Amino acid sequence: AQSVTQPDIHITVSEGASLELRCNYSYGATPYLFWYVQSPGQGLQLLLKYFSGDTLVQGIKGFEAEFKRSQSSFNLRKPSVHWSDAAEYFCAVGTTSGTYKYIFGTGTRLKVLA
Amino acid sequence: GAGVSQSPRYKVTKRGQDVALRCDPISGHVSLYWYRQALGQGPEFLTYFNYEAQQDKSGLPNDRFSAERPEGSISTLTIQRTEQRDSAMYRCASSLAGQGTDTQYFGPGTRLTVL
Numbered sequence: 001a002q003s004v005t006q007p008d009i010h011i012t013v014s015e016g017a018s019l020e021l022r023c024n025y026s027y028g029a030t031p032y033l034f035w036y037v038q039s040p041g042q043g044l045q046l047l048l049k050y051f052s053g054d055t056l057v058q059g060i061k062g063f064e065a066e067f068k069r070s071q072s073s074f075n076l077r078k079p080s081v082h083w084s085d086a087a088e089y090f091c092a093v094g095t096t097s098g099t100y101k102y103i104f105g106t107g108t109r110l111k112v113l114a
Numbered sequence: 115g116a117g118v119s120q121s122p123r124y125k126v127t128k129r130g131q132d133v134a135l136r137c138d139p140i141s142g143h144v145s146l147y148w149y150r151q152a153l154g155q156g157p158e159f160l161t162y163f164n165y166e167a168q169q170d171k172s173g174l175p176n177d178r179f180s181a182e183r184p185e186g187s188i189s190t191l192t193i194q195r196t197e198q199r200d201s202a203m204y205r206c207a208s209s210l211a212g213q214g215t216d217t218q219y220f221g222p223g224t225r226l227t228v229l
Contacts, residue, residue, distance in 0.1 A: 044207075095214070101162060
């Protein structure tokens, strides 16, 4: 079955520290992969996406993610976190045929300490 | 340009009432998706439209839920005889051409509370 696992429900980091949010997926083929951020009262905003090619993808707001097929992972990273990065982050698998619907993980809530 | 809009943003209703949730996608976007997000969970797929055609409704939980997009633009998700378990955030997304590589743009959601 297709699924996405985000093992960390909550993460707290200090401002300026590095960040890595974990995402593992289960999918029968090479999936389309996405990271979205959700701020309070806002819709989901796309940070970055992977379809094929270079396994290290750059996104907005200084985020990057690396696709590792052998580990079925697509972890999100940022070298230096800003207080404004506090939000909930969702990893998603996009199905590669049919309706192209997304399957989301349960999210990781990031808290940033000043 | 304007993003995806949804209305109302908040809806409180009593058990047994019908509710209609509206989604206005980005102009020109062919594909429209509805998702439901329970507290502490990620969004879960409900249904998908390509233009006005509902091509996948496999995620609708039961026959109290229905959706339409009669002119291929605005969509309405209707829940009949609401139950407390229907309380959730309902999110709409649209994409340009319904391809897997198209980004889905999400609206702010409608928070539904069933008392």
